[in-house]
Each structure stands twice: as C-alpha cells, then as structure tokens.
Amino acid sequence: MSHEELSARDVFARITAFQQAAVRRQAERVVDFGEGFTALCPSFPYSYDHNLVVLTGDDAPDDVVELVESVLDRTGVEHRLVLAHSAPLGDAVAAALTGAGYGHTVHVVMRLTASAGPIGDPGEVRELSLDELRPGERAMWQERLPDAPDEVLDQLADRRVLRRACAEEVVFLGVRDEDGAVVAQADLYLDRGFGCAQIEDVRTSPAHRGRGLARAVLAECVRRAAEAGCPVTFLVADAEDWPRRFYERIGFETVGHTHLFLRFPG
Structure with a gap:
C-alpha cells in the first residue's frame, strides 16, 4: 500500500505506534500502567528524552499530576517529562500540568506527500559514525x-548511542566541510515492520546555512526511505518554529499533533 x-x-x-x-x-x-507507560534509562539520568512518562489513548487520567508523581516515585528521576501522543489527550491534560509548573510544547507530525517534488542534491551526503558526530x-x-557541568554535556553528547535501538535500521547522515x-546532518530510522521512515534531528551549522545542505540531507533520507520500501516517511517539528514552514514547502504535510510537558528539577 502506498x-x-x-x-x-x-x-x-x-x-x-512506531514512536x-x-x-x-x-x-x-x-x-x-493503565494510562500509558514510563520509559527509564538510569545510565543517562540527564537525558530527559530517555526518562519520561508516555500517556496513550485519548482520555485524560483523573489526576494527571498525581499520576506522574506516583509512577516516577523512587525512580531517581528529578525532572518531569510527559508525552501525550494525541492532540485530544494533550489538550485534556494541558491545564492541569501547566498549572503544576510544566512548560508546554506542541509538535506537528508531518509526512512526505506523494506529490512532493525533488528536494535537493544528495551527492555530498555520507553516512557518519557516532565518533564523527x-x-x-x-x-x-x-x-x-x-x-x-562536563558530566551533563558528556552524557547528552553520548546518549545518541541509544538511538541505534529506535528501529530496524538506523543511519546517521551528513555533509562534511573541506576540513x-x-x-549538516540528520538521523534516519527505517522500520519495515511499521512501514515507517522517520527523519530526525535535521541540523545545519549556522556558518553553512543557505547552501542547500539541509535539503541535500533530507533528499538522501527520502531516497533511502523509498529504497527501503517504507510507505510512510515522516518527521516531527515544533508547531511554532520556522522549520515547520520549510518542511511544508518541500512537500511535508501535517497529519497530527503531539504534546510535550516539561518541568525542570527543583
């Protein structure tokens, strides 16, 4: 099915389901637990993305603030990160969580449309190792x-190793300068079981922007997704940030929204 x-x-x-x-x-x-699950990585306690609560379904828990505290009690997690994988659920819990001091970010989930044209020239794009990144x-x-402190910075840099487990095939792609x-770089997660290819962490260094490097990396991601036979190629963007408009221009359309709620330690 296309x-x-x-x-x-x-x-x-x-x-x-894939995410x-x-x-x-x-x-x-x-x-x-009944309304979702917690995912924990004690080896990377400073990585908020790997120590979080995921709420599933569309119905809000009776007391979401208390629920989060109860499922994270005695886990050693000092921050609070809650992910709601649906717009209705995110809307339903937003008032309670923001009232308890959480910040709130809405993300758009965007798939590549069949009518998307050429994105860029992937000729310079190569696979990269974790050491290179x-x-x-x-x-x-x-x-x-x-x-x-250095401990935090080292852990945030090293946590990328966990992403190798995200999908059946994980590739780090990028462009190098003359030195x-x-x-420029992006992650690509290919999972034929789910029929999904996720493009993540698209990034270009400030000094090299405006040269089409992001388009080149995206084009290579799309090429590999098609080669792998994944019918859904998607990425996630901040609903309020400028990259969303860039992705729309090159052929991605919004198919849904997710909500992130974060409360820092202390």
Whole structure:
C-alpha cells in the first residue's frame, strides 16, 4: 500500500505506534500502567528524552499530576517529562500540568506527500559514525547550556548511542566541510515492520546555512526511505518554529499533533 492510499488518520496511528515502540526500545526499563507507560534509562539520568512518562489513548487520567508523581516515585528521576501522543489527550491534560509548573510544547507530525517534488542534491551526503558526530553534538549542548557541568554535556553528547535501538535500521547522515567537520546532518530510522521512515534531528551549522545542505540531507533520507520500501516517511517539528514552514514547502504535510510537558528539577 502506498502512502497515497493511507488516510491522515491511518498514517498518524501508524506513526504513533512506531514512536511508542521506539521509546520502549531505547529504554533500560519500561513500566506499564493503565494510562500509558514510563520509559527509564538510569545510565543517562540527564537525558530527559530517555526518562519520561508516555500517556496513550485519548482520555485524560483523573489526576494527571498525581499520576506522574506516583509512577516516577523512587525512580531517581528529578525532572518531569510527559508525552501525550494525541492532540485530544494533550489538550485534556494541558491545564492541569501547566498549572503544576510544566512548560508546554506542541509538535506537528508531518509526512512526505506523494506529490512532493525533488528536494535537493544528495551527492555530498555520507553516512557518519557516532565518533564523527560527537564533537559537534557536545559543542551544540555547550552552547545551549553554558553553565552545565562536563558530566551533563558528556552524557547528552553520548546518549545518541541509544538511538541505534529506535528501529530496524538506523543511519546517521551528513555533509562534511573541506576540513572534515560535520556541517549538516540528520538521523534516519527505517522500520519495515511499521512501514515507517522517520527523519530526525535535521541540523545545519549556522556558518553553512543557505547552501542547500539541509535539503541535500533530507533528499538522501527520502531516497533511502523509498529504497527501503517504507510507505510512510515522516518527521516531527515544533508547531511554532520556522522549520515547520520549510518542511511544508518541500512537500511535508501535517497529519497530527503531539504534546510535550516539561518541568525542570527543583
């Protein structure tokens, strides 16, 4: 079945199933409860993305704040990250969680349409190793968190190793400059079982923007997704940030929304 034959609702359901499986696959410990599950990685306590509560379904828990506290009690997790994999559920729990001090971010889930044209020239794009990606990853986190200790920065840079478990095949793609430094990159998660190809963490260094490098990396991701026979190629973007419009221009359309709620430690 081609992605043209799948409705937006079917596509979003397939993506949600894949994303929840990816969270579970990366976890060192998963605990299910009636309204969802917790995924924990004690080896990476500073990685919020790997120590979280995932709410499933469309119905809100009676007391979501208390629920989150109860399922994370005695786990050692100091932050609170809650992911709601549906717009109705996210809307239903938003008031309670924001009232309890959580920040709220809405993400759009976007699939590549069958009518999308050529995105870019993937000629410069190559597969990258974790060792090649690590310097840029650590530098990015140091810029974002200038006061963070080395332990935190090292862990955030090293947590990428967990992403290898996300899907059947995981590839890190990018472009290097003349000195060999990685200047544009993206992750690609290919899972034929779910029929999904997720493009994640698309990034270009500021000094190299405007040269079509992001398009080149995306084009290679799309080429590989088609080669793998995945009927759904998708990515996730912040609903309020500019990349969403860029993705729309090159042929991605919104099929659903997810909600993230984050409360920092302390």
